[in-house]
Structure formats: structure tokens, C-alpha cells
Amino acid sequence: MSNDNNEKTAEYFATQQKEISVSQFFEKNKHLLGFDNPTKALLMIVKEAVDNSLDACEEAETVPNIKVVVKNSEGNNFRVSVTDNGPGIVKEQIPKIFGKLLYGSKFHHLKQSRGQQGIGISAAVLFCQLMTGKPAKIWSKTSNKKYTHYCELLIDSNRNEPDVIKEEDIENSVIKEHGTKIEMEIVGRYRRKQGVDDYLKQTSISNPFAKITYHSPDGKKTVFPRSVTKLPKPAKEIKPHPYGVEFGILDRMLKKTNAKTLVSFLTKEFSSVGSKGAREICKLAKLKKSASPSSLKRAEIKKLLLAMQKVKIQRPPLDCISPIGEEEFKKSLKKEYPEAEFVTAITREPAVYRGTPFQIEVGLAYGIDGRDDKSAEILRFANRVPLMYQAGAGAILEAVKKTDWKRYGLQQPAGSIPLGPLIIAIHMASSWVPFISESKEAIAPYPNIVKEIKLAIQDAGRKLSSFLSGKRRLGEQKRRLQAFERYATEVAYALSELTEKNRKEIENKIIELIKERTKLRKDGDGNE
């Protein structure tokens, strides 16, 4: 236990301590953001850019037109560009938005959006530069400017700051009225399944109002058209709910507020707290209604927090979420799966976890080509973004497996995904989705979330069930009628013997009758 070695002293160790920038952190831990392998990396680059574009358009209440181009440039390098018709970005903000991690507009606001951390697009830029050394290129035009601003940038990862290497205003660009284009280059691998193609198809399902044009590396052009022309009602920002706040946050809010009294603090800074509720909270906490918020001591704050969680308070306002909608969900499933015999969708009433509102939607499409004996295909969405990886770890798969699908007429191996030609599409919309990792690949399986998903599946499952039993009934009837048809000649013969009428005439009438009955049943079938 001697310390005679100079290199082993506290003083020596002190010289080794150093700050780590968040860029350096993610550069070294790139797998945390989903850049594990070349296929996934290529997908992530497209995903971050498209998510950003859709968020920008939706915020500006513009019906999105998105163009995605993925080109194999050299060797394993792929050049990805995404162009949108959003509001554009003012030129002073471009470097930070694309060249600084943990910078953005959504982290501090409580409402549904695709991005929530301010990491996605800048991490994509960081990763591209790490793998290819190439800067990101950005074109952006706002509606009140004549020129498109062009900018090339890298990220100085030691400082987590943008490093602009070229910047100019250009007159004629691809952007006509307003919008943003980003181009990045990455080392990747192109695969159709679980890659960019699947991601864009699913994005089109959860964003029925968006038109996406896609040029794939093999030179193919695919257009995912809109299935509805109207944007959804925009999500509104809300204040935190008393049930979802921790000691440290409450403490900070008390210190920062402009409110002069506790009652006004509670009603002004939180959602769903009226003056009656606020007075009740003060009473239960044994605190003066007129107390100055910033004067509260630790023990008092603790009492206040407990009271806030005990007093019955209305759920938070629900206009901070913007679901896909039952009709819209059905339309987009029909558009992407035209072969489906039956399509249904359910949007549950919003629910709340830890003070945060969320809403579950389930869409089912039955009769999908080539999937008869396989497990159903599960599409997972969070705030309209398709989740492509880590299905095993999340709330959605857990809920699907825990559902008793036999009740709805499907086969299901014990505790597993049901079998059949079925698409199960599940969407969670929330002002804050609890992802299990920064790469946002799966929703944490909190019990109330899993429960709500199960309930939504059950609602949709009942509809599927009545379709399937109708289909079965129809099948039986058809078989019976077919048998009858087969014996029509003989029956006609017997009847003509009995009635002494023309045999051919009787036979024709029987066949007509059969046809009519079959048609009748067919009309009763199909989509609701």
C-alpha cells in the first residue's frame, strides 16, 4: 500500500482527468445510435433525414413532398440525399442544427414529434464524416429569401461544434419555393428487406398525407403517393402534469417561476391544475397558499411533491398528440397492401403514463400474399416513425405475444406471434416516447403501455374475428351450394317427374337461385 511510485499518486491521476465532448462520446459509442453495421447505418442516415423533413413540414403545416435519393458512389460508399418542401432553415441556424449534437427545438417542449433529443441528424453527419471523411452538404431556402443558402460542414468532435468549410448563396437550386436538402456520404450496404425500402414503405403507411419519391441504388424510382390530402391536426405543446414530475424538477421549477404564490405557481406551471386543485394540494401539504414558491425548504418541497401526486387531478390535455386516425390508417394500409381481403384500424382513447399522455392505434390487414403459413408481420411505429430493429425488447411485441389470438380465429403457438397472412401495424403517439435506447428502436415495456396496446389489439381483433367467421361461414355455404349445384340436373329431373314441368327450365331456375345466394353473401363480405 505504498505510494513511493510517483505515477501512482492522487496528484498524478489528477493530471489524467479530462472533459469528454458528447460528439467524442458518440463517435466511440456509435453502436448506441444504431450505427452497428453497414446495412443499418445506411438506413439510419436516410431515417434521420426523412424524420427531420417530416417534422419540419408538419410544424409549418405544409403537406410534405419528400424526395429520397440513394446512390452507390464508389466501392461501398453511398451518397444519400433527402429534399423536402418544409419551411427551410435560416442560415445562422444551419451549422448548429446539423453540426452539433444535443441541439434542437424539441427537447424542451412537451408535444408529439418524431425527433425528441436533438441528436439524430447531427449524429448522422458525425458518423458519415467518421466513415468517409466527407462533409455534409446542405441547401436551404426560406420563403422570404431569393437565394438558396448552401453550406458544407464537418463536426469538430473535440468541441462538439460545427466546422463550416464552405458557405454561399446560390441563385438556381433544386429548391423552388422553400425547403431543405441534405446530402451525406456513408460506407454502407444496400438491402431491400429491413432496409431503406421497407422503412419508406412503412413511413408512407404512418404518414398518409406525405408523398415520398424514392430513387434506390439499383436505379429504380418508386413513388409512395399520399392516401389523404389533409395534414393531421397539429400537436399542441403542453405543460408538465403534476403526476409526472420528480423532486429535482419541481425544485428547479419553484426557483425559476415568476409566480408569486404557491397557488398561482401550481395553476400556471402545470397542466390540468385549476385553482381548486391547487388549493387542495396546498392544504394536503400543509403549506400556505400564499407562500412564495422560491422560499420553500427541502422538507416542504417534499411534502408538496407528495401532495401533488395524491390529490386527484384531471389527466393532461390530449391535444399534444396527433394520432394517424382510423380512416387514414385504413386507407394507407389498403394502399400499401392492395391484395388484402380485409383491413381495419382502431384508435384508442388517449391514456396516461407517469403524467405523459399517449395514444395507441392498431391496424390489421388480412390476406397478405405469400404469408399463409408464416407468423404475422408486425409493423411498429412511434410518433409516426417506423421502428425497424430490436423488436424483441419492446412493449409492442410483448403485447402482441400476450394477446390470445385464438379468440379471434387465428392459430397461435403458445406465447408467440399468431400465424396467418396478417399485417399487425401498431402505433404509439406520445409527447414523450420512452425508448429503450438512443437509437430509438423499441418502446420500453412499461406496464400501462403494454396494457393499452393489448386493449387496442383486442378491439381490432374482434373486428378481424367477425370477418374471419363470416369468411368461414361463406366458405361452408359455398361448399353446400356447390354440392347442390353439382346435383342440380338430378334434382331438376326428380322435380320434373314430380311436377311434370320442363326439366331444363327447372334446372335453370335452380342454378339462378344458387348464383343469387352466392352473390348475396359476397356483398355482405369484405372491408367494413
Added chain:
Amino acid sequence: MSNDNNEKTAEYFATQQKEISVSQFFEKNKHLLGFDNPTKALLMIVKEAVDNSLDACEEAETVPNIKVVVKNSEGNNFRVSVTDNGPGIVKEQIPKIFGKLLYGSKFHHLKQSRGQQGIGISAAVLFCQLMTGKPAKIWSKTSNKKYTHYCELLIDSNRNEPDVIKEEDIENSVIKEHGTKIEMEIVGRYRRKQGVDDYLKQTSISNPFAKITYHSPDGKKTVFPRSVTKLPKPAKEIKPHPYGVEFGILDRMLKKTNAKTLVSFLTKEFSSVGSKGAREICKLAKLKKSASPSSLKRAEIKKLLLAMQKVKIQRPPLDCISPIGEEEFKKSLKKEYPEAEFVTAITREPAVYRGTPFQIEVGLAYGIDGRDDKSAEILRFANRVPLMYQAGAGAILEAVKKTDWKRYGLQQPAGSIPLGPLIIAIHMASSWVPFISESKEAIAPYPNIVKEIKLAIQDAGRKLSSFLSGKRRLGEQKRRLQAFERYATEVAYALSELTEKNRKEIENKIIELIKERTKLRKDGDGNE
């Protein structure tokens, strides 16, 4: 697509953009660091403090004495303190080490250590303050100072900077010669299984040189003694290996180096590159050996990178890792599982993934109480730290399941964990462990890592197998001898008739013979 609403313009959106501090990020995403639920949170607090203490002692080459106290203070609040006999921390460094996320000594160095990110202990402080509002208390004494420095701090999460609220030098503290004590308070839940108790027991297995004294919330004191008295050979820092470097990193190294020529750059900045290898790389890349590193253009850097990955280069030096060791591993398993009939351990030769050295160790303990019909218990370790959660997602479980345990005499349901009274302890030591999340709960299942683990399991499995077949043989022999014993009287009678000797005497000799044979077998049994 109109922009007549002022709130929907690019100019308005620009005002909403804001920097997010890494503290704010983790405050909101606390589940990413493992603070999902009260049981886990309590464990994480202890874990971060103990890991830090062990790292500090090991770096200073001090045999660790660690004291852990967990007390239920009020309601669901728990006060956790961890005291070590490490080198202590100079007082200027205390605030940043405990009160700033992404600050530390290990991130920028390539060698095995428990911490690697500079997030653990400060995140623990952040989380405690979030849940209870209480500051962390730190006492630290370095060997050359008379006084212990005492400090109370919070984290200003807006700035990710420490906020020291009290500081003083005190004369008589719990720390005698040198060391550090930290005390934090958290809202938690105490559970024995998969909690602090299990974590400390496992820590004692993977750190046989550490003495840990533990006072649990129920007032019990447990001492985990050392099973070896010597510290392992310390891990040495290494330089990056050419096979594990990306374009962006190489680019940065070229710009930063003091080396004047490409050849000296390659030999000085990388491990395992001699001048012959460096010349070969230059030749393959068609670059001048004397070229100035900082003058290289993008295309040249790319060629250099490709050549670095193609030329045959020795594996990196392996002294950057410090395994538990076969003898040490066996000793600590015997100490913690004294009932085990058989204990073995294997330390594989180091291997390399993506230029990073790693080493796998497997310990098996057979004959564990109360586990006969159950699945074997798997203990997972990374750089001597027990991994307590997310077993399902990692390389270790995958390797265990993929091993054919029937070959080693165990039952195994298809593709699952083997059955039997067995502990399977697996350790990965590396200069950089690829965890699947910041909470460092599971090792990413990279193919070469899984493969190495499987090979190590097979080595250990063969030893288990010969013990088990010995045991089976012994069982049969015992049964045969027992049968013989049962008939000893009659055999003696028959023999006395034949030989006309004293019957009792013959019987005694037979029994003696049986006893001796049984004893003989017993000596041949057991631990190797």
C-alpha cells in the same frame, strides 16, 4: 402551403432552437443509464461507487478495502455510502469527477478498466439529486495531506457543471491514511436477489483480491474476504491498432501527429506496426514513405486506410488486459460456493475484435445447493464488473445457449440454458468492452466475441465432463460395493466354510477392504 402565419416561418422556428446539456439529456432519459425502477436504481448507485473505488485502488496498486453501507433513512429513501482506501482525489478535481457528466480519465486511454465513459458516478449523483434533492457528500484524503477534504455538491444540469454547496478541510475523518468516501441518498427499494447483495457477492468473485464489508439495510454485516492477497498485474495503456481505426480518426491522427514522415507516423502512433510493416503499408497505398502526414489528401488517406487494413500486422499487445486468472477464479468460486463438489476455471488466450484485444474466462462450479432441477445460474462479468440485467440481449447468454452441453454430461432443452446444480461464470476483459447500452448491462453479441466465449465454455465443459463421468463411475462402483457390503456376512460365512477360518475375522477384513476402496475413490474425486 402558405406561410401567412407568423408562427410557422423559418424565422420563428429558429427562435426555438436551443442547446441541450448532457446532464439534461440523461436527466430526462434516466432509463438509458439503468435508473428504470427503484430496485435497480439502488443497485446502480452502489455499483457506480464500488466500481469507481476498485478502479482507483487498482490504478494506485493498492489492495482494496471497501466498505459499503446501505441504510433506509426515511420512507423509501436509502442512504448509500462507499468508502475505499484508494489514493484519494486532489481537492480541485473532486467537483468535476462527481459533478460533471462526460468527465474522466479513462475515455481517452486504451486499457482495461471498469469505467470507460466518465458518466457513471456523476450520473448517480445527478439521479440522486433528481429524486431526493439531496447533494452528494464526498470525503477524500490523499497520502501527502494532513486533512481530509470534505465537499457537498449538486449538479447544475443546465450547464452540466458541479455546484459546490459546502467545502472544508476536516481533521479527524473516517479515512485514516488515504482514500475516498462518497455518500448519496436515493429513492429506492431493497431486495436481496438481483440487488446489492448479489452484486457484491459477484464482485467479490471477480475481484478476489478485494475485501468488501457490507452493512445491509436490515442491519446485517457481511464480509466478503479476499481469496488472494496479491493484486493482478496492472493493465497497461496501448495505442490503437491499425485494424480498428476509422477514416475520421485516421484523418485526425494524421493532422495531430508530431511525426514528420508517414513511416514514423505509422510506427509511433499505432501499436504492433514495425518499420517493415509501415513500409509495406506505404507501398500498398502507393504513398511516399517520407510523405508528411498532415499533407495527405482525402483520396490518399482512403488508400492509406485500406492498406492499413490489408497488410498483415501482428495483433495488439495484450498487456492492456488483466484477466482474473484461472487459480484466482477457482479460489473465489470455492470461497463463495463452499458446497460445490467441483470447481474449474479457464482463461483463454487473448483474441482481437476490430483491433481491440479481449480475453474470455469461464469458471464452473458444480453441486450448488437447491438448484438440482433448475437451469444453471449464469454470472456475467465485463472487466471484473458483474452484469446484473439484460442478460437476454448479450453475447454471453447467446454463447451459453449455442453450446452443446449434452456433450459434457448435462441435460439441455433445445437452444436453452443447461439444467443442473451449476454456476457458469463468464468474464470478458478488454481495453474496450462493446456494451449494448450506456447502462452497461450486456455485451454486444459480435460474432468473434460469441465464438471466443463458446470456445472457453467448451474448454471448461470438458473438465466438467470428466468430473461428471468420474462421479457417475464412482456412483456405480459405490452401488456395487454397497451390494457387496450387504452380503458381506453371507460371503464371510461361505468363505469360512471353505477356508475353515474364523468367520468374524473374514467379515471384518471384507468390510475393511470395502472401506478402503471407497476412500480411495473419494481421494481421486473433487477439485482438480
